[in-house]
Amino acid sequence: MKPEIDYTLYLVTDRELMAAATIEECVEQAVLGGCTVVQLREKNASSREFYQTAINLRELTKRLNVPLIINDRVDIALAVNADGVHIGQGDLPYNEVSRIIGPDKIVGVSVSNLAEAQFAASQGADYLGVGAMFATGTKTEADLTSMDELRRIREHITIPIVVIGGINKDTIPLFKGTGIEGIAVVSAVVAQKDTAGAARELKSLLQAV
Amino acid sequence: MKPEIDYTLYLVTDRELMAAATIEECVEQAVLGGCTVVQLREKNASSREFYQTAINLRELTKRLNVPLIINDRVDIALAVNADGVHIGQGDLPYNEVSRIIGPDKIVGVSVSNLAEAQFAASQGADYLGVGAMFATGTKTEADLTSMDELRRIREHITIPIVVIGGINKDTIPLFKGTGIEGIAVVSAVVAQKDTAGAARELKSLLQAV
Numbered sequence: 001m002k003p004e005i006d007y008t009l010y011l012v013t014d015r016e017l018m019a020a021a022t023i024e025e026c027v028e029q030a031v032l033g034g035c036t037v038v039q040l041r042e043k044n045a046s047s048r049e050f051y052q053t054a055i056n057l058r059e060l061t062k063r064l065n066v067p068l069i070i071n072d073r074v075d076i077a078l079a080v081n082a083d084g085v086h087i088g089q090g091d092l093p094y095n096e097v098s099r100i101i102g103p104d105k106i107v108g109v110s111v112s113n114l115a116e117a118q119f120a121a122s123q124g125a126d127y128l129g130v131g132a133m134f135a136t137g138t139k140t141e142a143d144l145t146s147m148d149e150l151r152r153i154r155e156h157i158t159i160p161i162v163v164i165g166g167i168n169k170d171t172i173p174l175f176k177g178t179g180i181e182g183i184a185v186v187s188a189v190v191a192q193k194d195t196a197g198a199a200r201e202l203k204s205l206l207q208a209v
Numbered sequence: 210m211k212p213e214i215d216y217t218l219y220l221v222t223d224r225e226l227m228a229a230a231t232i233e234e235c236v237e238q239a240v241l242g243g244c245t246v247v248q249l250r251e252k253n254a255s256s257r258e259f260y261q262t263a264i265n266l267r268e269l270t271k272r273l274n275v276p277l278i279i280n281d282r283v284d285i286a287l288a289v290n291a292d293g294v295h296i297g298q299g300d301l302p303y304n305e306v307s308r309i310i311g312p313d314k315i316v317g318v319s320v321s322n323l324a325e326a327q328f329a330a331s332q333g334a335d336y337l338g339v340g341a342m343f344a345t346g347t348k349t350e351a352d353l354t355s356m357d358e359l360r361r362i363r364e365h366i367t368i369p370i371v372v373i374g375g376i377n378k379d380t381i382p383l384f385k386g387t388g389i390e391g392i393a394v395v396s397a398v399v400a401q402k403d404t405a406g407a408a409r410e411l412k413s414l415l416q417a418v
Contacts, residue, residue, distance in 0.1 A: 046299040047281055072256055075283035079305040090255040096288040 002106055003083050005067050007127060007182030009203050010162050011035040011189060012071075015042065018190040024056050030189050031064045033199025036182070039086050041071035054080040069108065074100050084108065086129065089116065094123045110164075112145050117153045125159060129184060132165025136187065147174065154179045172205045211315055212292050214276050216336060216391030218412050219371050220244040220398060221280075224251065227399040233265050239398050240273045242408025245391070248295050250280035263289040278317065283309050293317065295338065298325065303332045319373075321354050326362045334368060338393060341374025345396065356383065363388045381414045 011030045013023055020026035027038055040057055042050040054070060058080045061068040067083035070076050074097050077085040084106025087097055098107055109120040110129040117128055130153055131145050144165070154161060163175060164184035172183065185202060192198035220239045222232055229235035236247055249266055251259040263279060267289045270277040278293045279286035283306050286294040293315025296306055307316055318329035319338040326337055339362055340354050353374070363370060372384060373393035381392065394411060401407035 047296075047301050048299045051301050051305070073282075073284065075287075075301060075306075075309055078284075078309045079301055087256075090257045092256050092260050092284060092288055096260070097284075100284055100287045 002104055002126065003067055005083070005106060005127070005160075006036040007160050007162050008036045008206060009034055009199065010037045010039065010164075010182050010184040011199075012039045012041050012164070012184050012186045014186050014190050015045070017187050018195075019193045020190070020195055023053050024060055026190050026195055027057055028060060028064070029195035030199045031061070031066050033189070033196035034203035035066065035185075035189065035199050037067050037069065039069040039071055039184075040082075041086075047073075047076070051076050051079055054082065058082060067106070069106065077101060077105065084126070086110070094120060094125060098124060108162075111153070112143055113149055114152050114156060117157050121157050121159055127160040127162060127181070128153070128157065129162050129164050130180075131163055131184075133163050134166025134171055136166045147178070150178055150180075169201060169205055172202065172209060176209045211313055211335065212276055214292070214315060214336070214369075215245040216369050216371050217245045217415060218243055218408065219246045219248065219373075219391050219393040220408075221248045221250050221373070221393050221395045223395050223399050224254070226396050227404075228402045229399070229404055232262050233269055235399050235404055236266055237269060237273070238404035239408045240270070240275050242398070242405035243412035244275065244394075244398065244408050246276050246278065248278040248280055248393075249291075250295075256282075256285070260285050260288055263291065267291060276315070278315065286310060286314070293335070295319070303329060303334060307333060317371075320362070321352055322358055323361050323365060326366050330366050330368055336369040336371060336390070337362070337366065338371050338373050339389075340372055340393075342372050343375025343380055345375045356387070359387055359389075378410060378414055381411065381418060385418045 018026045038061055040054055054076050057068055069084045069086050070082045071086050072091045074085050086108040088110040106126045108127045109125040111117040111120055160181035162182040162184045163180055167183045167185055168188035189198045227235045247270055263285050266277055276292035278295050279291045280295050281300045283294050295317040297319040315335045317336045318334040320326040320329055369390035371391040371393045372389055376392045376394055377397035398407045
């Protein structure tokens with residue numbers, strides 16, 4: 001059976017942006033500060049480094065009782081028995097990912113507009129990462145998703161929606177009334193020296209949204 | 210059951226070095242010229258591009274009746290039902306790869322010395338890629354494997370050995386009497402305008418070795 005996931009404060013790692021010395025330390029602080037789910041994203045690591053970090057995070061997230069999602073690499077998700085995988089439009093197609101990873105794992109899909117959202121939901125995606133909502137350092141070339149488009153997606157889609165891209169304490173209030181399940185954070189948490197404190201502050205802002 | 214593989218002339222693709230306009234054309238010509246097995250190696254492609262090329266090569270290699278091996282990405286090997294996967298020392302560990310890909314698929318391992326060769330063989334690898342034998346454009350930083358080390362590996366290892374790294378018409382004769390099962394070629398085939406002719410010439414040189 002697929003795990004139940006609390007998408008409220010969804011952490012996405014970034015080795016280049018993080019303030020902590022290691023991914024493991026970064027994730028531990030972020031979860032202690034209130035992150036409810038962790039996605040390991042590695043864009044430049046070798047497969048072995050990616051795998052080794054995933055092994056470490058699997059142990060850590062089990063201990064901290066939060067789910068672990070692996071970005072893109074279904075084989076690494078399987079190797080470390082992660083809770084699921086997150087794929088973008090440039091990764092393997094959903095139907096192949098779903099077949100390989102099996103029925104007990106979460107598959108999330110990045111979408112930037114209603115057409116992609118409807119397609120992903122119709123295929124069986126467990127949740128959507130919608131964005132990028134605002135311009136960011138991690139997704140410089142991404143076409144942005146407007147708040148109007150987000151509202152259209154919410155009207156048509158019942159699976160959980162997590163917004164991503166430039167989400168921080170200044171932009172969180174803009175999501176009031178949009179009916180999303182959570183926000184995904186990268187630099188707003190991992191790039192902050194007080195990683196746990198940053199997560200805690202965002203979490204408290206989310207209570208109001 | 211694992212497929213039987215003729216390792217004689219083992220093609221490894223290289224998108225940057227190839228003379229042909231597409232990987233598909235390159236592979237078709239190389240196989241028509243005599244390559245007996247194809248490894249798709251993509252170092253800079255997105256997962257989706259890698260997958261799409263793998264799908265195309267799966268169809269092509271089935272039609273041409275040669276096995277298809279995927280470099281590194283076990284998930285892509287599974288997604289396209291390739292005949293196996295090839296892993297290096299920086300990829301996922303053998304035992305995880307073997308578990309994920311299942312008992313009916315080939316798993317090859319790159320090794321550069323006897324210790325790595327013995328470890329890979331003891332774990333159950335189906336064949337070894339030994340090298341780099343000579344300095345090349347594709348493996349500039351690799352420590353080279355000496356002919357003496359290759360002979361030591363052959364003495365201790367019974368699974369098929371394919372040498373790789375700088376193998377071309379000038380270096381093929383050096384392998385006479387080494388007892389290897391095949392040679393892996395990259396630029397000596399893919400970078401040649403007459404890709405099929407280059408494969409044909411190497412194949413005929415191999416008859417003498």
